Amino acid sequence: MPRYKMTVEYDGIPYVGWQRQENGPSVQGAIEGAILSLTGETVSIRGAGRTDSGVHAMGQVMHADLSKEWKVYTLRNALNAHLRLAGNRIAILDIVEVDQSFDARFSAIRRHYLYRIIARRAPLALEAGRAWWVPKDMDHEVMHAAAQTLVGRHDFTTFRSAHCQANSPVRTLDRLDVTRSGELIEIRATAQSFLHNQIRSLAGTLKLAGEGKWTPDDVRAALEAKDRKACGPVAPPDGLYFMQVEYRDGAGSPGSEGKDIDDSDDLS
Amino acid sequence: MPRYKMTVEYDGIPYVGWQRQENGPSVQGAIEGAILSLTGETVSIRGAGRTDSGVHAMGQVMHADLSKEWKVYTLRNALNAHLRLAGNRIAILDIVEVDQSFDARFSAIRRHYLYRIIARRAPLALEAGRAWWVPKDMDHEVMHAAAQTLVGRHDFTTFRSAHCQANSPVRTLDRLDVTRSGELIEIRATAQSFLHNQIRSLAGTLKLAGEGKWTPDDVRAALEAKDRKACGPVAPPDGLYFMQVEYRDGAGSPGSEGKDIDDSDDLS
Known part of the structure; x- marks a missing residue:
């Protein structure tokens, strides 16, 4: 099952925050919704940081597992089209395929x-x-x-x-x-x-x-x-603004090791 | 009757443009409304450029004649309070009192x-x-x-x-x-x-x-x-973005001459 690392920009104003919640639209929910519209798959994505309502991102990083292989630029363009159709202020800036050891949250070594x-x-x-x-x-x-x-x-x-x-x-x-x-x-x-x-x-x-x-x-x-x-x-x-996430050399690329010891409750 | 030169910032998205129109909210109309709320006076203001719908300003300049003398910072703060109360995305950055020869549109010598x-x-x-x-x-x-x-x-x-x-x-x-x-x-x-x-x-x-x-x-x-x-x-x-307007030396200050020969239909 291929894993995709995605870099995400969003305007935090219309959202209750990154994390899916009952009380309003979330960035996570919007992206999961776009994936569902595109692929028919219900996935749970994980972000490097759980930003609060009103907090913006220029370089949030998340990962998602999809059942089929995608060309990354096709996937990016299709997800962006679905996000815009649903009226979101979210853009997927970049996608790379990574191995299963990569975790957007737990593999991060530096957040900016x-x-x-x-x-x-x-x-x-x-x-x-x-x-x-x-x-x-x-x-x-x-x-x-x-x-x-x-x-x-x-x-x-x-x-x-x-x-x-x-x-x-x-x-x-x-x-x-x-x-x-x-x-x-x-x-x-x-x-x-x-x-x-x-x-x-x-x-x-x-x-x-x-x-x-x-x-x-x-x-x-x-x-x-x-x-x-x-x-x-x-x-x-x-x-x-959540600007950038760094991963150790090679993490975020195919074949890398991506395990980390940090408890990493990044909830800025 | 004192004349005030005001520098204005606005987000053009919610407006039909600078100029008052029948078909929706305008920047001019919003500022005239704030002046009416504050002073009870119905005034007609003039801007240096008639920006179209969706065009932004960081340094639009306008002038308005008011019947009474104001401390300029009191006037600015009060107008900004009225603009915000009405839900506008407009801010008066600066106000100076000028003489009657100053005209925000016709005295301009350079627009940026x-x-x-x-x-x-x-x-x-x-x-x-x-x-x-x-x-x-x-x-x-x-x-x-x-x-x-x-x-x-x-x-x-x-x-x-x-x-x-x-x-x-x-x-x-x-x-x-x-x-x-x-x-x-x-x-x-x-x-x-x-x-x-x-x-x-x-x-x-x-x-x-x-x-x-x-x-x-x-x-x-x-x-x-x-x-x-x-x-x-x-x-x-x-x-x-309408960034800045320049006036000849002293125009925009009390006692200056402010006449110009340009036909100046600035409608960017």
């Missing part, structure tokens, strides 16, 4: 997210729902300095949702960079996996530093408190 | 537009309605070379809508640059004023050059034909 803030007095028209509107100026250098106190292997209890299901609150944050271009402030986060709401919790806390309400030391102290109550307000989903 | 093309196989999810999807690779250097044959003062009959109301088809195109960043191709156009559908006609023709169907000489020949039938397919409104 972007969080976008637009700091200006006027509300957002073109970027409504696509960035966090902060109607005051922010010091992105202070945000970056504060972010550096969070990089590394830590207990991120402060920065995870009370509903987070991961076994351990310990994660290794490889990168948390804050850059600015005009009114746009971008936070780029990389780790093998993230806790539920971790990036939005980090972004909300870094905003306090950018406004001058918290120092970088205050941010570090919040981390060390290991207490959810020490977290700043959680940033809205609007600004969050 | 951007046309965005995304060239990739997969349809657009996040950028649907915000760029022209072209599902094949394009050579932006050929597009740029073709564009340079159009810069300067020409009879642009080939590149204007049959419905264009301008007295003359002659315009001076100051700049038509094509650049690329990954799958995104950007066309930047600058002129004192444009003809109806001129930029979308130029973009549709440059696409033919980018695909290798037309040479730069073919594009030049189309211009010289001075015949609407020589134009390539008109590009969709999705990719077009």
Whole structure:
């Protein structure tokens, strides 16, 4: 039974999130629906990250097992046609056939997210729902300095949702960079996996530093408190984008090994 | 009676265009409605460019006369609040008080537009309605070379809508640059004023050059034909953004002279 690795872009606004749920349309449900329309098969797909409602993706990765062999570009074009017909804001960017050891979620070795803030007095028209509107100026250098106190292997209890299901609150944050271009402030986060709401919790806390309400030391102290109550307000989903997933050399290609030890409840 | 110059951003998707029309919501109508809600005054505003349905703006400029003096930031915040309450995707970015000689349309000396093309196989999810999807690779250097044959003062009959109301088809195109960043191709156009559908006609023709169907000489020949039938397919409104309007030194500030001789039917 061939397994296909697919890279997916979506606008998170119309969806309850990646994961299939009873209370509304999900990205997973829409893609499974497109597969059913195309092949007649009821499949269950798995994504590298279970993004929340309103969170976008430019490079979510998922895998699906189909009963027949497809030319990957035929499969991509056909699935995109079915997705569009059903009125979805989802596009399959790329498909490769992989072996059965590849798992989009458990084989991932690095996940990249972007969080976008637009700091200006006027509300957002073109970027409504696509960035966090902060109607005051922010010091992105202070945000970056504060972010550096969070990089590394830590207990991120402060920065995870009370509903987070991961076994351990310990994660290794490889990168948390804050850059600015005009009114746009971008936070780029990389780790093998993230806790539920971790990036939005980090972004909300870094905003306090950018406004001058918290120092970088205050941010570090919040981390060390290991207490959810020490977290700043959680940033809205609007600004969050799942950008890219990395797999070990060869994973995602035929014949590769794809087993991993991470518990990887990536629920950003 | 104080006159206010306002810089406006909008998402063109939900509107029939800038100009008030019977057949649906317009940007002009929404802003006039917000002014009415705030001040009780029925005003008629004028924009620097009458953008078509689906065309976006990051820097449209308009003016309005109000009966009382406002602090400009109070006026901006109040208008934005009324615009949002009514569910609009319009934001007033900036307001300055100007003298009565300033006219957003007739005082403009230079208008800047951007046309965005995304060239990739997969349809657009996040950028649907915000760029022209072209599902094949394009050579932006050929597009740029073709564009340079159009810069300067020409009879642009080939590149204007049959419905264009301008007295003359002659315009001076100051700049038509094509650049690329990954799958995104950007066309930047600058002129004192444009003809109806001129930029979308130029973009549709440059696409033919980018695909290798037309040479730069073919594009030049189309211009010289001075015949609407020589134009390539008109590009969709999705990719077009009204970016910025320039006024002569001091126009847009109190006490300036703001008279202009251009017929300026800017209907891009």
